Amino acid sequence: MTRILLVEDDDYLASALVLALERKKYLVDLAKTGAQALESIFSDRYDAVLLDLGLPVIDGIEILDELRKSNEELPVIIITARDRVEDKIKGLDKGASDYLVKPFDFGELEARLRAALRKSNFKNSTQMKFASLSLDTNNGQLKLANESMELTPKEVVVLKTLMTRAGKVVSKRQLMDQIPDWLIESSENAVEIVVHRLRKKLEASEVNINTVRGFGYILELRQQ
Numbered sequence: 072m073t074r075i076l077l078v079e080d081d082d083y084l085a086s087a088l089v090l091a092l093e094r095k096k097y098l099v100d101l102a103k104t105g106a107q108a109l110e111s112i113f114s115d116r117y118d119a120v121l122l123d124l125g126l127p128v129i130d131g132i133e134i135l136d137e138l139r140k141s142n143e144e145l146p147v148i149i150i151t152a153r154d155r156v157e158d159k160i161k162g163l164d165k166g167a168s169d170y171l172v173k174p175f176d177f178g179e180l181e182a183r184l185r186a187a188l189r190k191s192n193f194k195n196s197t198q199m200k201f202a203s204l205s206l207d208t209n210n211g212q213l214k215l216a217n218e219s220m221e222l223t224p225k226e227v228v229v230l231k232t233l234m235t236r237a238g239k240v241v242s243k244r245q246l247m248d249q250i251p252d253w254l255i256e257s258s259e260n261a262v263e264i265v266v267h268r269l270r271k272k273l274e275a276s277e278v279n280i281n282t283v284r285g286f287g288y289i290l291e292l293r294q295q
């Protein structure tokens with residue numbers, strides 16, 4: 072199943088698009104605000120995002136900006152009424168995969184979506200390794216010696232950072248900096264929760280995330 076996040080505040084257009092996409096067998100989640108969009112992006116896994124730029128409070132460009140800080144691969148197609156050239160350039164500069172100006176033909180949107188998905192499937196996965204752990208940072212697949220599981224985007228960011236500096240202490244502040252600040256209400260707590268979940272997932276492996284009191288965390292081989 073291909074999962075699409077549609078970010079659109081116009082009810083009429085949103086329901087028409089959801090219907091048309093579902094008819095094409097896509098699994099669609101709808102976000103009507105920037106906050107909802109970011110919450111979904113950072114807690115769920117999507118194959119592509121269709122992003123309206125003109126949203127209340129948090130603009131589509133800001134969403135794209137936050138998204139690209141932690142995920143360079145997710146295809147994002149901007150759909151917007153803004154036909155000004157500078158908006159188009161800004162969107163592409165911020166890492167949009169494609170750009171469609173409203174009103175557009177659904178057939179064209181779908182063709183561009185297919186093209187963006189094809190391109191992203193062709194990209195090589197990014198594998199990181201530490202001891203028996205192997206993490207694919209593109210799709211969040213974590214392989215231990217004998218099992219394989221899927222991590223949430225936040226877990227990927229935290230584990231990736233710890234793996235990059237395996238054997239060295241990483242502070243909570245450094246981990247917090249990897250996840251968009253304002254998404255997290257009590258940041259230190261949020262880091263602790265993610266680390267707690269990762270520890271559970273690493274239980275069957277020879278690797279553990281140890282706490283270095285007053286400093287942060289360290290990814291290292293379990294003491295025998």
Ligand code: CA
Binds near residue numbers: 081123
């Ligand atoms: Ca709008």
